Amino acid sequence: MNELLTTSEMSRADALAIEAGVAGEALMENAGRAVAAATLALGRGAEVVVLCGPGNNGGDGFVAARHLACAGRRVRVALLGGRDRLKGDAALMASRWEGPIETLQPDCLKGAGVVVDAVFGAGLSKPIEGAAAAVVAAVNAMTVPVVAVDVPSGVDGTTGEVRGAAVRAARTVTFFRLKPGHLLMPGRSLCGDLRLADIGIPGVVLDTIRPSIRANGPQLWRQHFPAPQADGHKYDRGHAVVVSGGPWNTGAARLAAGAALRIGAGLVTVASPTAALPVNAAHLTGVMLTEAEGLDGLAAALQDSRRNAVLLGPAAGVGEETAARALVALAAARPVVLDADALTSFAEDPPRLFEAIGADAGRPVLLTPHEGEFRRLFPDIAEAAPGRPERARRAAARSGAVVILKGADTVVAAPDGRVAINADAPPWLATAGSGDVLGGMALGLLAQGMAGFEAASAAVWLHGAAANRIGRGLIAEDLPEALPAILADL
C-alpha cells in the first residue's frame, strides 16, 4: 500500500479497472460515497455547500451531495461553468442530483457550515484564475471545515505544487492509493487529515502500472536492514570512515561518526588532518581516530580494505582540495557518501564528479544535497524538471548516484528510477548539524552492506523517526542517542 500514483498513473488505474469489468459509474459512486462518509460527522448538522468543477472531480461532488442529503444534511451545490459542459459519469451524477445547482462564486459560501471542495482533482491542467480563484480565496478566508475530494483544488497531485491558488482543507479523501502531492510540500500542508478510500479498483492493476514512487517507511527496506548475528564479529558489521575538516571544523565529522556507530557499524574511524588530530582525540571515545593528511594521507588511510565505506563533505571546506579528496575516496572501490562541501566543490564542473562515480558503477554512491546544493550540481534539472521526485530522479540517472534531496519532504531517488518520498520528519529536525547526522547514518548502513537506495531510504526515515521521538528542543547531538529505541521497535 505504499505505492504512490501520479495523476497519469491514477487515470491508467481507472482505465484498467474499467477494462477489467468495473463500471466507471461505480467507481465514481464509491468515491462520492466515501467523501460523504468523511463529511457527515463534521459541522454538527450545519449546511454543507458542495463546490463542483467541470470534470470528474465535480462528478464525485454530485455523488457526495446526494448521499449527504439522503443522510438528512442540508446541502447546496454550486457548479463552475455551465451544466452542459459536464460529460460522461459526471453528467450522469449531476442528473441524479435533484436539488438546484447554483453558479460557483464566492457568495455561494454564505451560510455554509462545511464545504466540500470538488472543483479540481487529478485533471488540474493550468493555474487557477478568475472566478475559481475568487472562490478558493473565499473558502480559505472561512473558518468552517473543508473536505477536499482527491486533492485540495489547486494542488498538483503529482508534484504537490500549488498552481495559482489552492484550497486549505481540514480533511482530504483520496482513492485507491495516495498521490505524491499528498506527501510533498506544500501539498501535504494543505490536505489536513488524509483518508484513503477503496473504490473498487483491483490491486492487480499495479502489476501493469508498476509505479516507481513510494512513501518511505520500513516496508520499503526492512527486509534489507542489517541484523547483528549471534556469532558475529564487529568486522562483520563494517568499518566506516568519516573524513574530518580542519582544526576549527571537526564537529560535523564527529556527529556523523557517532551516528554511523549508533546505527550499527562495527567500527567507525575519523580520518583527520594532522592539525585537527588533537581536537578530535580530545572528543572521541568509541569512535577511533587516524591521521589522514592531504591526498596521500587519505589514500593511505583507505588502503585498508576493511575500511569499507567513506563519508566526506561535512565541514570539509569548499574548493579544489575537497574535490580532489572526494575523487580519492571514489577511486577506492567502496561505498561513498558525499555531502555538503563535497558537493559544492564540484559546482564548477559537475561532470568531473559524475565520471568518477561512473568509473565504478557497481558500488553505491550517495549524494545528499539540500535544495541549494542540488541547484549547484544540477542547475538545468532544478530549473526544468516538474516537482522534486522528478528532479531527484533525473539527477540520480545523470550522476549514477543515489540522490537524497533533503528538505521537509526529503526525496530519495536511485539511478534505476525508484523514488521514495519521506513525509514524517518534523520541522525541528531543521537544526545545525542534523544533515551531518543523516550522512553518518547512511554511511553506517552502507558499511553494514545495505544497498544504496535502501540504506538512503532507511537513514532518512530513521532520522525523522528519531526527531519525532525527541520532540522540540532537539539538537543534532540527540539524534544518534534516540536510535536504539527506534531500532528496537523496527
Ligand SMILES: NC(=O)C1=CN([C@@H]2O[C@H](COP(=O)(O)OP(=O)(O)OC[C@H]3O[C@@H](n4cnc5c(N)ncnc54)[C@H](OP(=O)(O)O)[C@@H]3O)[C@@H](O)[C@H]2O)[C@@H](O)CC1
Ligand atoms: N481516476 C480514477 O480512478 C477516478 C477518478 N475520480 C475523480 O476524477 C477526478 C479526475 O477527473 P478529471 O480527469 O475529469 O479531472 P478534474 O480534476 O475533474 O478536472 C478536469 C476539468 O477541470 C478543468 N480544469 C482543470 N484545471 C483548470 C483550471 N485551472 N481552471 C479552469 N478549469 C480547469 C479541465 O479543463 P481542460 O483541462 O479540459 O481545459 C476539465 O474540464 C479525480 O480527481 C477524482 O476526483 C473518481 O471519480 C473515481 C475514479
Ligand SMILES: Nc1ncnc2c1ncn2[C@@H]1O[C@H](COP(=O)(O)OP(=O)(O)O)[C@@H](O)[C@H]1O
Ligand atoms: N521543515 C523541515 N521539516 C523536516 N525536516 C527538515 C525540514 N527542513 C529541513 N529538514 C531536514 O533537516 C536536515 C537538514 O540538513 P542540512 O540542510 O544538511 O543542514 P545542516 O547542514 O545544518 O546539517 C535534513 O535532513 C532535512 O531533510
Ligand SMILES: [K+]
Ligand atoms: K478537489
